[in-house]
Amino acid sequence: MTTGEPLRxxxxxxxxxVRRQNLxxxxxxxxxGEPVSRAGVAQRTGLTRGTVSSLVEELIAGxxxxxxxxARGTTGRPASxxxxxxxxxxxxxxxxxxxxxxACVVDLAGTVRARRSTPxxxxxxxxxxxLDRAADLAADVVAxxxxxxxxxxVALPGxxxxxxxxxxxxxxxxxxxxxxxxxxxxxxGLPVDVGNEADLAAAAELWFGDAPxxxxxxxxxxxxxxxxxxxxxxxxxxxxxxxxLGHLVVDPDGPVCSCGGRGCLEQLAGQPxxxxxxxxxxxxxxxxxxxxxxxxxxxxxxxxxxxxxxxVDVPTxxxxxxxxxxxxxxxxxxxxxxxxxxPSRTDLRVRLSAPDTGGALRAAAGLVVRRRLRQP
Amino acid sequence: MTTGEPLRxxxxxxxxxVRRQNLxxxxxxxxxGEPVSRAGVAQRTGLTRGTVSSLVEELIAGxxxxxxxxARGTTGRPASxxxxxxxxxxxxxxxxxxxxxxACVVDLAGTVRARRSTPxxxxxxxxxxxLDRAADLAADVVAxxxxxxxxxxVALPGxxxxxxxxxxxxxxxxxxxxxxxxxxxxxxGLPVDVGNEADLAAAAELWFGDAPxxxxxxxxxxxxxxxxxxxxxxxxxxxxxxxxLGHLVVDPDGPVCSCGGRGCLEQLAGQPxxxxxxxxxxxxxxxxxxxxxxxxxxxxxxxxxxxxxxxVDVPTxxxxxxxxxxxxxxxxxxxxxxxxxxPSRTDLRVRLSAPDTGGALRAAAGLVVRRRLRQP
Numbered sequence: 001m002t003t004g005e006p007l008r009x010x011x012x013x014x015x016x017x018v019r020r021q022n023l024x025x026x027x028x029x030x031x032x033g034e035p036v037s038r039a040g041v042a043q044r045t046g047l048t049r050g051t052v053s054s055l056v057e058e059l060i061a062g063x064x065x066x067x068x069x070x071a072r073g074t075t076g077r078p079a080s081x082x083x084x085x086x087x088x089x090x091x092x093x094x095x096x097x098x099x100x101x102x103a104c105v106v107d108l109a110g111t112v113r114a115r116r117s118t119p120x121x122x123x124x125x126x127x128x129x130x131l132d133r134a135a136d137l138a139a140d141v142v143a144x145x146x147x148x149x150x151x152x153x154v155a156l157p158g159x160x161x162x163x164x165x166x167x168x169x170x171x172x173x174x175x176x177x178x179x180x181x182x183x184x185x186x187x188x189g190l191p192v193d194v195g196n197e198a199d200l201a202a203a204a205e206l207w208f209g210d211a212p213x214x215x216x217x218x219x220x221x222x223x224x225x226x227x228x229x230x231x232x233x234x235x236x237x238x239x240x241x242x243x244x245l246g247h248l249v250v251d252p253d254g255p256v257c258s259c260g261g262r263g264c265l266e267q268l269a270g271q272p273x274x275x276x277x278x279x280x281x282x283x284x285x286x287x288x289x290x291x292x293x294x295x296x297x298x299x300x301x302x303x304x305x306x307x308x309x310x311x312v313d314v315p316t317x318x319x320x321x322x323x324x325x326x327x328x329x330x331x332x333x334x335x336x337x338x339x340x341x342x343p344s345r346t347d348l349r350v351r352l353s354a355p356d357t358g359g360a361l362r363a364a365a366g367l368v369v370r371r372r373l374r375q376p
Numbered sequence: 377m378t379t380g381e382p383l384r385x386x387x388x389x390x391x392x393x394v395r396r397q398n399l400x401x402x403x404x405x406x407x408x409g410e411p412v413s414r415a416g417v418a419q420r421t422g423l424t425r426g427t428v429s430s431l432v433e434e435l436i437a438g439x440x441x442x443x444x445x446x447a448r449g450t451t452g453r454p455a456s457x458x459x460x461x462x463x464x465x466x467x468x469x470x471x472x473x474x475x476x477x478x479a480c481v482v483d484l485a486g487t488v489r490a491r492r493s494t495p496x497x498x499x500x501x502x503x504x505x506x507l508d509r510a511a512d513l514a515a516d517v518v519a520x521x522x523x524x525x526x527x528x529x530v531a532l533p534g535x536x537x538x539x540x541x542x543x544x545x546x547x548x549x550x551x552x553x554x555x556x557x558x559x560x561x562x563x564x565g566l567p568v569d570v571g572n573e574a575d576l577a578a579a580a581e582l583w584f585g586d587a588p589x590x591x592x593x594x595x596x597x598x599x600x601x602x603x604x605x606x607x608x609x610x611x612x613x614x615x616x617x618x619x620x621l622g623h624l625v626v627d628p629d630g631p632v633c634s635c636g637g638r639g640c641l642e643q644l645a646g647q648p649x650x651x652x653x654x655x656x657x658x659x660x661x662x663x664x665x666x667x668x669x670x671x672x673x674x675x676x677x678x679x680x681x682x683x684x685x686x687x688v689d690v691p692t693x694x695x696x697x698x699x700x701x702x703x704x705x706x707x708x709x710x711x712x713x714x715x716x717x718x719p720s721r722t723d724l725r726v727r728l729s730a731p732d733t734g735g736a737l738r739a740a741a742g743l744v745v746r747r748r749l750r751q752p
């Protein structure tokens with residue numbers, strides 16, 4: 001019946017396309033269910049045993065999957081459990097912070113296999129010098145991991161265009177329109193993907209933490225970063241810059257912010273403001289005796305998050321970075337402020353990021369291996 | 377090749393399904409291109425002339441499409457232009473406001489064919505009495521239009537659950553958990569759909585105005601309503617309550633709001649606050665001599681909209697309701713405040729809703745006919 005044709009345009013149904021799709025399907029089942037037998041994969045995908053075996057051989061040859069020693073299955077027949085290849089293609093993560101650079105390597109299963117960081121003040125240092133430092137550190141961590149790294153992800157503290165250019169970073173005035181992707185690709189000899197560090201930190205909660213599929217992540221540091229996840233996907237908005245929690249206006253007449261605005265959350269609940277509120281000089285002292293800093297942060301975060309709840313309707317807040325380290329007292333203060341600001345929403349939950357989530361750095365490396373798992 | 381099968385589950389490919397899909401495809405082409413010839417439809421859909429003719433006959437028999445008198449086409453052959461049937465299935469719209477009820481009928485092309493409104497103070501009146509009043513008015517307007525109305529859409533000034541129940545309306549304390557859909561369906565003998573009036577007002581900008589596909593609509597009245605449209609779709613958020621601009625915190629220590637919060641936009645830039653700022657008693661006086669009301673509204677809206685820009689990254693603001701009536705001076709004031717609050721975003725545009733968009737009431741009626749066009 002010819003009338004059906006136009007509706008199928010673009011679906012693509014050549015044998016090769018179907019095989020590629022099924023290869024990804026089988027790999028996903030192994031990643032989610034590992035260790036899992038060929039029979040288990042066949043059952044969950046609906047593919048025949050023969051097809052699964054052929055696809056698994058291809059995945060093993062491509063070093064994406066390994067076969068464990070045969071174990072006695074429940075039916076008495078020998079089962080050969082499959083799992084992701086820990087020696088297979090790996091991802092390099094780089095995070096360029098305000099005053100630090102960090103790098104890590106994750107394997108195909110997302111486990112961090114090597115991690116290093118070093119001070120590097122990008123407020124004073126030229127971007128090219130910062131990029132050199134990042135590339136050196138990356139080379140060290142790749143050598144340490146000893147895995148076949150096939151790409152890099154980079155977390156940046158600013159606005160990243162869809163073209164991979166860091167347009168601006170409010171706390172790094174020297175970093176304007178820097179093509180970080182191209183610069184690092186040239187230094188590393190690897191394909192490079194870049195992302196906003198707050199977006200990647202939110203992705204880390206989803207990929208490596210126990211966050212639900214709808215939440216907002218707000219992370220304290222020298223700046224305040226935010227990321228919104230809806231339906232298990234990062235919500236980037238039409239221009240790719242959504243979720244800028246740090247620049248929500250909390251006090252319309254408050255202090256001038258690095259963004260040019262006034263009274264932004266970052267000015268009231270960023271690390272410098274909290275150190276000042278506690279009357280201490282560094283983060284260690286702040287964590288030992290936070291004093292009024294918890295109340296100050298709780299109120300500012302509560303006001304800003306009430307806005308997020310009203311605008312985006314997310315039920316869960318995850319506190320990360322410095323906020324997670326301030327711990328339960330801050331979560332209690334934020335919850336109380338939110339209840340007062342949005343009394344009709346009794347379903348709101350405030351939780352702390354798990355300490356081992358790995359943050360933006362791990363998620364940056366995760367970009368590489370997650371793409372490989374989707375496109376084997 | 378059996379491996380392709382699992383990927384096609386759920387696509388549906390019986391002849392009947394394909395015919396229904398093509399029927400909708402042809403109807404959409406006619407709706408968007410009217411008046412349009414059968415040949416034009418065939419060209420744009422990729423369907424054969426024979427298939428198009430058969431589908432068009434079905435649409436004509438179903439009273440969704442009419443054929444205009446044959447005109448001489450450019451090729452010399454007689455073309456019979458098709459258009460939506462203005463006497464075909466129509467939609468009833470009802471808006472239950474704070475102190476008014478309104479009803480209209482739109483035809484299949486979305487044109488308002490009859491419209492009435494009457495005062496009805498739902499702050500003091502019981503919900504059942506308000507629903508009776510709405511149903512009476514609806515009956516009058518349906519009789520006046522003389523079209524075959526096949527369903528109703530209702531705009532409500534509160535939180536509407538996905539089950540059609542009005543959960544609460546901040547300015548109507550008596551309206552708690554009212555099953556407006558069932559109540560009105562029983563009174564009208566029609567299927568009824570309900571929606572939040574601010575969401576529907578945003579939809580009206582998209583459907584009947586000239587709004588782009590990504591914008592935020594903020595509408596002034598006794599309450600302040602907001603709706604966010606992303607990619608041409610209403611952004612409702614995980615719980616269906618996104619876009620509550622009226623309750624963004626503009627002044628954390630400001631006056632208590634009907635929502636239980638404090639210093640919400642609605643308290644600072646709602647109609648009562650603007651009347652007070654201007655020192656006048658009614659909207660007519662406010663529009664004649666707004667005095668400081670424009671500056672007050674401009675500042676509060678600018679602060680709230682800076683939050684929307686930072687969180688959702690929409691480039692366009694559409695001012696509706698009372699704000700549209702305050703006109704260009706308010707748009708200028710909001711633009712200035714936004715520029716100061718989000719200086720990096722030079723691409724932001726503030727515009728006024730066109731006066732003939734029809735607002736939430738027309739969009740409520742539009743729900744009915746738009747569904748019919750999608751499911752002929």
